[in-house]
Amino acid sequence: MTFPHINRRTHLYLGLFLIPWVLMYGVSSIPFAHNQYFEARDKAKNLPLWTKTFEGPYDLGEIPGDRPLRFLGAKVVKDFHMEDSSYGAFRQSPNQVNIYVHTFWKSTQFKYFIQEKRIVAEDRRFRWEHFLTGMHARGGFEDGRFFPILWAVIVDVVCLGFLAWILSGLYMWWSLPALRFWGWVALVAGFASFALFLWRL
Amino acid sequence: MLSLLLRRVHMYAGLFLAPWILMYAASTFAMNHRPHDRKPPTFERERTETFPGEFAPEATPQQVALQLLAFLDLDGAHNVPRPAADGKLTIQRLDPLHPRRITYQPDTKALIVEKQVFETSAFLERMHRRRGYQHDYWLEDLWAISVDVTIAGIVVWALSGLWLWWELKVTRRIGLLSLAGGVALFALFLKVL
Numbered sequence: 001m002t003f004p005h006i007n008r009r010t011h012l013y014l015g016l017f018l019i020p021w022v023l024m025y026g027v028s029s030i031p032f033a034h035n036q037y038f039e040a041r042d043k044a045k046n047l048p049l050w051t052k053t054f055e056g057p058y059d060l061g062e063i064p065g066d067r068p069l070r071f072l073g074a075k076v077v078k079d080f081h082m083e084d085s086s087y088g089a090f091r092q093s094p095n096q097v098n099i100y101v102h103t104f105w106k107s108t109q110f111k112y113f114i115q116e117k118r119i120v121a122e123d124r125r126f127r128w129e130h131f132l133t134g135m136h137a138r139g140g141f142e143d144g145r146f147f148p149i150l151w152a153v154i155v156d157v158v159c160l161g162f163l164a165w166i167l168s169g170l171y172m173w174w175s176l177p178a179l180r181f182w183g184w185v186a187l188v189a190g191f192a193s194f195a196l197f198l199w200r201l
Numbered sequence: 202m203l204s205l206l207l208r209r210v211h212m213y214a215g216l217f218l219a220p221w222i223l224m225y226a227a228s229t230f231a232m233n234h235r236p237h238d239r240k241p242p243t244f245e246r247e248r249t250e251t252f253p254g255e256f257a258p259e260a261t262p263q264q265v266a267l268q269l270l271a272f273l274d275l276d277g278a279h280n281v282p283r284p285a286a287d288g289k290l291t292i293q294r295l296d297p298l299h300p301r302r303i304t305y306q307p308d309t310k311a312l313i314v315e316k317q318v319f320e321t322s323a324f325l326e327r328m329h330r331r332r333g334y335q336h337d338y339w340l341e342d343l344w345a346i347s348v349d350v351t352i353a354g355i356v357v358w359a360l361s362g363l364w365l366w367w368e369l370k371v372t373r374r375i376g377l378l379s380l381a382g383g384v385a386l387f388a389l390f391l392k393v394l
Contacts, residue, residue, distance in 0.1 A: 020386075023359050034333070140235065154390075159230040165222075166219050190216060190221075
Protein backbone atom coordinates (compact mmCIF):
# COMPACT_ATOMS: atom_id res chain seq x y z
CA MET A 1 0.00 0.00 0.00
CA THR A 2 1.76 3.18 -1.20
CA PHE A 3 0.95 6.79 -0.37
CA PRO A 4 -0.49 7.55 -3.85
CA HIS A 5 -2.76 4.52 -3.44
CA ILE A 6 -3.96 5.63 0.03
CA ASN A 7 -4.42 9.15 -1.32
CA ARG A 8 -6.62 7.99 -4.22
CA ARG A 9 -8.71 5.69 -2.04
CA THR A 10 -9.23 8.35 0.65
CA HIS A 11 -10.36 10.81 -2.04
CA LEU A 12 -12.82 8.25 -3.40
CA TYR A 13 -14.29 6.66 -0.27
CA LEU A 14 -14.63 9.95 1.58
CA GLY A 15 -16.47 11.29 -1.44
CA LEU A 16 -18.81 8.32 -1.57
CA PHE A 17 -19.63 8.54 2.14
CA LEU A 18 -20.27 12.28 2.02
CA ILE A 19 -22.07 12.32 -1.33
CA PRO A 20 -25.55 12.98 0.20
CA TRP A 21 -24.21 16.11 1.94
CA VAL A 22 -22.25 17.27 -1.09
CA LEU A 23 -25.34 16.93 -3.30
CA MET A 24 -27.53 18.55 -0.65
CA TYR A 25 -25.19 21.55 -0.31
CA GLY A 26 -24.93 21.87 -4.09
CA VAL A 27 -28.65 21.64 -4.87
CA SER A 28 -29.76 23.72 -1.87
CA SER A 29 -27.43 26.53 -2.94
CA ILE A 30 -29.64 27.09 -6.00
CA PRO A 31 -32.61 28.56 -4.06
CA PHE A 32 -30.17 30.66 -2.03
CA ALA A 33 -28.47 32.03 -5.14
CA HIS A 34 -31.75 32.58 -7.02
CA ASN A 35 -33.96 33.57 -4.13
CA GLN A 36 -35.81 36.28 -6.09
CA TYR A 37 -36.88 33.78 -8.76
CA PHE A 38 -38.20 31.28 -6.21
CA GLU A 39 -40.00 33.96 -4.21
CA ALA A 40 -41.67 35.36 -7.33
CA ARG A 41 -42.72 31.87 -8.39
CA ASP A 42 -44.26 31.17 -4.99
CA LYS A 43 -45.94 34.58 -4.81
CA ALA A 44 -47.70 33.79 -8.09
CA LYS A 45 -49.46 30.90 -6.34
CA ASN A 46 -51.14 33.43 -4.05
CA LEU A 47 -51.10 31.14 -1.04
CA PRO A 48 -50.50 32.32 2.53
CA LEU A 49 -47.11 31.30 3.89
CA TRP A 50 -48.19 31.16 7.55
CA THR A 51 -51.34 29.62 9.03
CA LYS A 52 -52.38 30.48 12.56
CA THR A 53 -52.81 27.37 14.71
CA PHE A 54 -53.09 28.87 18.18
CA GLU A 55 -53.66 32.19 19.89
CA GLY A 56 -54.16 32.72 23.60
CA PRO A 57 -52.85 34.03 26.91
CA TYR A 58 -49.38 32.85 27.84
CA ASP A 59 -46.74 33.97 30.28
CA LEU A 60 -43.04 33.69 29.51
CA GLY A 61 -42.08 35.53 32.70
CA GLU A 62 -39.54 38.31 32.70
CA ILE A 63 -37.75 38.91 29.40
CA PRO A 64 -34.13 39.97 29.95
CA GLY A 65 -32.74 42.61 27.66
CA ASP A 66 -29.09 41.78 28.12
CA ARG A 67 -28.67 38.09 27.39
CA PRO A 68 -29.60 35.50 24.73
CA LEU A 69 -33.26 34.51 24.70
CA ARG A 70 -32.74 30.89 23.76
CA PHE A 71 -33.99 29.69 27.16
CA LEU A 72 -37.43 31.09 26.25
CA GLY A 73 -37.55 28.67 23.31
CA ALA A 74 -36.89 25.79 25.70
CA LYS A 75 -40.01 26.71 27.70
CA VAL A 76 -42.17 27.13 24.61
CA VAL A 77 -41.21 23.79 23.02
CA LYS A 78 -41.87 22.08 26.36
CA ASP A 79 -45.23 23.75 26.91
CA PHE A 80 -46.36 23.07 23.33
CA HIS A 81 -45.01 19.49 23.31
CA MET A 82 -42.47 20.06 20.54
CA GLU A 83 -39.38 18.81 22.37
CA ASP A 84 -38.11 16.92 19.31
CA SER A 85 -37.67 20.21 17.40
CA SER A 86 -34.85 22.73 17.26
CA TYR A 87 -35.52 26.35 18.15
CA GLY A 88 -34.22 29.87 18.34
CA ALA A 89 -35.58 32.99 20.03
CA PHE A 90 -35.13 36.61 18.95
CA ARG A 91 -36.47 39.96 20.09
CA GLN A 92 -38.50 41.19 17.14
CA SER A 93 -39.37 44.55 18.76
CA PRO A 94 -39.41 46.02 22.30
CA ASN A 95 -42.81 44.36 22.86
CA GLN A 96 -42.38 41.16 20.85
CA VAL A 97 -40.23 38.05 21.03
CA ASN A 98 -40.33 35.53 18.18
CA ILE A 99 -39.53 31.89 18.76
CA TYR A 100 -38.85 29.73 15.72
CA VAL A 101 -39.33 26.00 16.19
CA HIS A 102 -38.33 23.78 13.31
CA THR A 103 -37.48 20.36 11.98
CA PHE A 104 -36.31 19.70 8.41
CA TRP A 105 -39.96 19.17 7.46
CA LYS A 106 -41.94 21.62 9.55
CA SER A 107 -41.54 25.17 10.86
CA THR A 108 -43.62 26.95 13.45
CA GLN A 109 -43.17 30.50 14.65
CA PHE A 110 -44.44 31.72 18.01
CA LYS A 111 -45.01 35.44 18.40
CA TYR A 112 -45.02 36.40 22.05
CA PHE A 113 -46.38 39.84 22.94
CA ILE A 114 -44.70 40.85 26.19
CA GLN A 115 -47.11 43.48 27.48
CA GLU A 116 -50.29 41.58 26.63
CA LYS A 117 -48.81 38.23 27.75
CA ARG A 118 -50.26 36.64 24.67
CA ILE A 119 -48.83 34.13 22.21
CA VAL A 120 -49.67 33.34 18.59
CA ALA A 121 -48.49 30.14 16.89
CA GLU A 122 -48.27 29.90 13.10
CA ASP A 123 -47.25 26.96 10.93
CA ARG A 124 -45.29 27.62 7.75
CA ARG A 125 -46.54 26.07 4.52
CA PHE A 126 -44.11 23.40 3.26
CA ARG A 127 -41.94 24.53 0.36
CA TRP A 128 -39.19 22.41 -1.16
CA GLU A 129 -36.81 25.36 -1.36
CA HIS A 130 -37.30 26.01 2.37
CA PHE A 131 -36.70 22.34 3.08
CA LEU A 132 -33.41 22.51 1.16
CA THR A 133 -32.22 25.85 2.50
CA GLY A 134 -33.19 24.77 6.03
CA MET A 135 -30.93 21.74 5.72
CA HIS A 136 -28.17 23.86 4.19
CA ALA A 137 -28.29 26.38 7.04
CA ARG A 138 -28.50 23.80 9.79
CA GLY A 139 -25.43 23.66 11.99
CA GLY A 140 -23.89 24.67 15.27
CA PHE A 141 -23.55 23.03 18.64
CA GLU A 142 -26.12 25.08 20.62
CA ASP A 143 -28.72 22.33 20.60
CA GLY A 144 -27.53 19.91 23.26
CA ARG A 145 -29.36 16.86 21.87
CA PHE A 146 -27.44 13.96 20.36
CA PHE A 147 -28.56 14.09 16.72
CA PRO A 148 -28.23 17.86 16.21
CA ILE A 149 -24.69 17.63 17.62
CA LEU A 150 -23.93 14.68 15.36
CA TRP A 151 -25.22 16.69 12.37
CA ALA A 152 -22.90 19.57 13.37
CA VAL A 153 -19.99 17.12 13.61
CA ILE A 154 -20.78 15.85 10.09
CA VAL A 155 -20.86 19.48 8.86
CA ASP A 156 -17.29 19.80 10.18
CA VAL A 157 -16.38 16.52 8.49
CA VAL A 158 -17.76 17.85 5.18
CA CYS A 159 -15.61 21.00 5.58
CA LEU A 160 -12.54 18.87 6.27
CA GLY A 161 -13.61 16.61 3.40
CA PHE A 162 -13.52 19.53 0.94
CA LEU A 163 -10.05 20.43 2.20
CA ALA A 164 -8.94 16.80 1.87
CA TRP A 165 -10.33 16.57 -1.71
CA ILE A 166 -8.41 19.69 -2.70
CA LEU A 167 -5.13 18.49 -1.21
CA SER A 168 -5.44 14.90 -2.45
CA GLY A 169 -6.64 16.20 -5.84
CA LEU A 170 -3.60 18.47 -6.11
CA TYR A 171 -1.36 15.51 -5.34
CA MET A 172 -3.04 13.36 -7.99
CA TRP A 173 -2.81 16.15 -10.56
CA TRP A 174 0.89 16.66 -9.84
CA SER A 175 1.49 12.93 -10.30
CA LEU A 176 0.34 13.25 -13.93
CA PRO A 177 3.09 15.30 -15.65
CA ALA A 178 1.18 15.39 -18.96
CA LEU A 179 -1.59 17.43 -17.30
CA ARG A 180 0.57 19.91 -15.48
CA PHE A 181 0.45 22.75 -17.99
CA TRP A 182 -3.34 22.99 -18.29
CA GLY A 183 -3.67 22.21 -14.62
CA TRP A 184 -1.49 25.22 -13.82
CA VAL A 185 -3.60 27.32 -16.16
CA ALA A 186 -6.80 26.28 -14.34
CA LEU A 187 -5.30 26.72 -10.88
CA VAL A 188 -3.73 30.11 -11.56
CA ALA A 189 -6.84 31.36 -13.37
CA GLY A 190 -8.99 30.34 -10.40
CA PHE A 191 -6.80 32.00 -7.79
CA ALA A 192 -6.31 35.12 -9.93
CA SER A 193 -10.08 35.49 -10.49
CA PHE A 194 -10.77 35.00 -6.82
CA ALA A 195 -8.12 37.54 -5.84
CA LEU A 196 -9.64 40.00 -8.32
CA PHE A 197 -13.04 39.55 -6.70
CA LEU A 198 -11.55 40.15 -3.26
CA TRP A 199 -9.86 43.29 -4.47
CA ARG A 200 -12.63 44.87 -6.54
CA LEU A 201 -15.94 43.48 -5.32
CA MET B 202 -13.93 8.69 -24.26
CA LEU B 203 -16.74 9.76 -21.89
CA SER B 204 -14.73 8.44 -18.99
CA LEU B 205 -11.68 10.48 -19.98
CA LEU B 206 -13.78 13.58 -20.47
CA LEU B 207 -15.38 13.18 -17.02
CA ARG B 208 -11.96 12.62 -15.46
CA ARG B 209 -10.63 15.85 -16.99
CA VAL B 210 -13.71 17.92 -16.15
CA HIS B 211 -13.60 16.57 -12.56
CA MET B 212 -9.95 17.57 -12.20
CA TYR B 213 -9.79 20.91 -14.02
CA ALA B 214 -13.01 22.13 -12.40
CA GLY B 215 -11.46 21.22 -9.05
CA LEU B 216 -8.29 23.13 -9.79
CA PHE B 217 -10.10 26.23 -11.03
CA LEU B 218 -12.71 26.31 -8.26
CA ALA B 219 -10.29 25.44 -5.42
CA PRO B 220 -10.33 29.01 -3.96
CA TRP B 221 -14.14 29.06 -3.83
CA ILE B 222 -14.27 25.63 -2.22
CA LEU B 223 -11.61 26.61 0.34
CA MET B 224 -13.59 29.75 1.17
CA TYR B 225 -16.91 27.85 1.50
CA ALA B 226 -15.30 25.13 3.62
CA ALA B 227 -13.56 27.62 5.95
CA SER B 228 -16.64 29.84 6.26
CA THR B 229 -18.94 26.88 6.94
CA PHE B 230 -16.55 25.70 9.65
CA ALA B 231 -16.52 29.20 11.17
CA MET B 232 -20.33 29.46 11.08
CA ASN B 233 -20.73 25.98 12.55
CA HIS B 234 -18.65 27.12 15.54
CA ARG B 235 -20.11 30.62 15.81
CA PRO B 236 -20.90 31.66 19.40
CA HIS B 237 -24.61 32.40 19.75
CA ASP B 238 -23.91 35.50 21.84
CA ARG B 239 -21.52 37.06 19.33
CA LYS B 240 -21.01 40.80 19.47
CA PRO B 241 -22.15 43.16 16.69
CA PRO B 242 -19.42 44.30 14.28
CA THR B 243 -17.17 47.21 15.29
CA PHE B 244 -16.86 50.27 13.05
CA GLU B 245 -14.14 52.92 13.12
CA ARG B 246 -14.57 56.41 11.71
CA GLU B 247 -12.73 56.88 8.43
CA ARG B 248 -13.71 60.40 7.42
CA THR B 249 -16.35 63.10 7.76
CA GLU B 250 -17.57 65.22 4.86
CA THR B 251 -20.22 67.79 4.10
CA PHE B 252 -22.23 67.00 1.00
CA PRO B 253 -22.11 70.06 -1.28
CA GLY B 254 -24.80 69.01 -3.77
CA GLU B 255 -28.59 69.01 -3.97
CA PHE B 256 -31.06 66.20 -4.51
CA ALA B 257 -34.06 66.21 -6.81
CA PRO B 258 -37.22 67.01 -4.79
CA GLU B 259 -38.71 63.55 -5.35
CA ALA B 260 -35.43 61.59 -5.03
CA THR B 261 -35.84 58.14 -3.48
CA PRO B 262 -33.43 56.93 -0.75
CA GLN B 263 -31.85 54.72 -3.41
CA GLN B 264 -31.19 57.71 -5.71
CA VAL B 265 -29.85 59.76 -2.79
CA ALA B 266 -27.53 56.88 -1.87
CA LEU B 267 -26.18 56.64 -5.42
CA GLN B 268 -25.44 60.36 -5.46
CA LEU B 269 -23.72 60.23 -2.07
CA LEU B 270 -21.62 57.19 -2.99
CA ALA B 271 -20.53 58.87 -6.23
CA PHE B 272 -19.52 61.99 -4.25
CA LEU B 273 -17.49 59.85 -1.83
CA ASP B 274 -15.93 57.90 -4.69
CA LEU B 275 -17.38 54.74 -3.14
CA ASP B 276 -19.76 53.65 -5.88
CA GLY B 277 -20.47 49.92 -5.70
CA ALA B 278 -22.83 47.31 -4.27
CA HIS B 279 -24.78 48.64 -1.33
CA ASN B 280 -27.98 48.37 0.66
CA VAL B 281 -30.15 51.26 1.72
CA PRO B 282 -32.54 50.60 4.61
CA ARG B 283 -35.51 52.93 5.07
CA PRO B 284 -34.43 56.37 6.43
CA ALA B 285 -34.92 57.03 10.15
CA ALA B 286 -37.78 59.22 11.41
CA ASP B 287 -35.50 62.30 11.47
CA GLY B 288 -34.50 61.65 7.84
CA LYS B 289 -31.08 60.16 8.67
CA LEU B 290 -30.01 57.81 5.91
CA THR B 291 -27.63 54.91 6.56
CA ILE B 292 -26.00 53.24 3.57
CA GLN B 293 -24.32 49.86 3.92
CA ARG B 294 -21.56 49.73 1.33
CA LEU B 295 -20.76 46.05 0.77
CA ASP B 296 -17.12 45.07 0.52
CA PRO B 297 -15.50 41.68 1.17
CA LEU B 298 -12.69 43.04 3.34
CA HIS B 299 -13.93 46.35 4.75
CA PRO B 300 -17.66 47.05 4.52
CA ARG B 301 -18.51 50.66 5.20
CA ARG B 302 -21.38 52.34 6.98
CA ILE B 303 -22.18 55.76 5.59
CA THR B 304 -24.51 57.98 7.57
CA TYR B 305 -26.08 61.08 6.02
CA GLN B 306 -27.85 63.68 8.12
CA PRO B 307 -30.03 65.77 5.74
CA ASP B 308 -30.46 68.85 7.96
CA THR B 309 -26.69 69.42 8.33
CA LYS B 310 -25.66 67.57 5.13
CA ALA B 311 -23.03 65.81 7.25
CA LEU B 312 -21.64 62.55 5.94
CA ILE B 313 -19.87 60.12 8.24
CA VAL B 314 -17.96 57.23 6.69
CA GLU B 315 -17.14 54.33 9.00
CA LYS B 316 -15.13 51.24 8.11
CA GLN B 317 -15.90 47.86 9.66
CA VAL B 318 -12.95 46.51 11.63
CA PHE B 319 -11.64 43.36 9.96
CA GLU B 320 -12.53 40.13 11.67
CA THR B 321 -11.74 36.80 9.98
CA SER B 322 -14.93 34.87 10.74
CA ALA B 323 -17.13 37.86 9.75
CA PHE B 324 -15.16 38.19 6.49
CA LEU B 325 -15.64 34.50 5.70
CA GLU B 326 -19.35 34.71 6.49
CA ARG B 327 -19.75 37.75 4.20
CA MET B 328 -18.07 35.88 1.37
CA HIS B 329 -20.22 32.82 2.01
CA ARG B 330 -23.45 34.82 1.90
CA ARG B 331 -22.58 36.98 -1.11
CA ARG B 332 -24.67 35.80 -4.05
CA GLY B 333 -27.48 36.71 -6.42
CA TYR B 334 -28.04 39.18 -9.24
CA GLN B 335 -29.85 41.90 -7.28
CA HIS B 336 -27.12 44.58 -7.55
CA ASP B 337 -26.67 46.73 -10.67
CA TYR B 338 -22.94 46.20 -10.99
CA TRP B 339 -21.32 43.93 -13.56
CA LEU B 340 -18.68 42.63 -11.14
CA GLU B 341 -21.46 41.59 -8.74
CA ASP B 342 -23.12 39.68 -11.58
CA LEU B 343 -19.78 38.07 -12.41
CA TRP B 344 -19.42 36.96 -8.80
CA ALA B 345 -22.98 35.58 -8.89
CA ILE B 346 -22.04 33.63 -12.03
CA SER B 347 -18.95 32.26 -10.25
CA VAL B 348 -21.22 31.11 -7.41
CA ASP B 349 -23.50 29.37 -9.94
CA VAL B 350 -20.46 27.74 -11.55
CA THR B 351 -19.33 26.52 -8.12
CA ILE B 352 -22.79 25.05 -7.50
CA ALA B 353 -22.63 23.28 -10.86
CA GLY B 354 -19.10 22.12 -10.02
CA ILE B 355 -20.23 20.58 -6.74
CA VAL B 356 -23.04 18.64 -8.43
CA VAL B 357 -20.74 17.58 -11.29
CA TRP B 358 -18.05 16.34 -8.88
CA ALA B 359 -20.58 14.19 -7.06
CA LEU B 360 -22.11 12.68 -10.22
CA SER B 361 -18.86 12.25 -12.14
CA GLY B 362 -17.27 10.81 -8.99
CA LEU B 363 -19.98 8.16 -8.86
CA TRP B 364 -19.37 7.30 -12.51
CA LEU B 365 -15.61 7.10 -12.11
CA TRP B 366 -15.94 4.95 -8.99
CA TRP B 367 -18.21 2.46 -10.76
CA GLU B 368 -15.61 2.01 -13.47
CA LEU B 369 -13.00 0.92 -10.91
CA LYS B 370 -14.23 -2.60 -10.26
CA VAL B 371 -11.78 -3.30 -7.42
CA THR B 372 -13.20 -0.43 -5.37
CA ARG B 373 -16.85 -1.38 -5.77
CA ARG B 374 -17.28 -3.33 -2.55
CA ILE B 375 -15.76 -0.80 -0.12
CA GLY B 376 -17.18 2.01 -2.21
CA LEU B 377 -20.66 0.58 -1.89
CA LEU B 378 -20.20 0.27 1.87
CA SER B 379 -19.10 3.92 2.08
CA LEU B 380 -21.97 5.08 -0.09
CA ALA B 381 -24.56 3.01 1.77
CA GLY B 382 -23.18 4.21 5.11
CA GLY B 383 -23.45 7.85 4.07
CA VAL B 384 -26.92 7.48 2.54
CA ALA B 385 -28.20 5.58 5.59
CA LEU B 386 -26.87 8.21 8.00
CA PHE B 387 -28.34 11.00 5.90
CA ALA B 388 -31.71 9.22 5.79
CA LEU B 389 -31.62 8.85 9.56
CA PHE B 390 -31.02 12.59 9.91
CA LEU B 391 -33.98 13.26 7.61
CA LYS B 392 -36.15 11.23 9.95
CA VAL B 393 -34.96 12.58 13.31
CA LEU B 394 -34.05 16.22 12.64
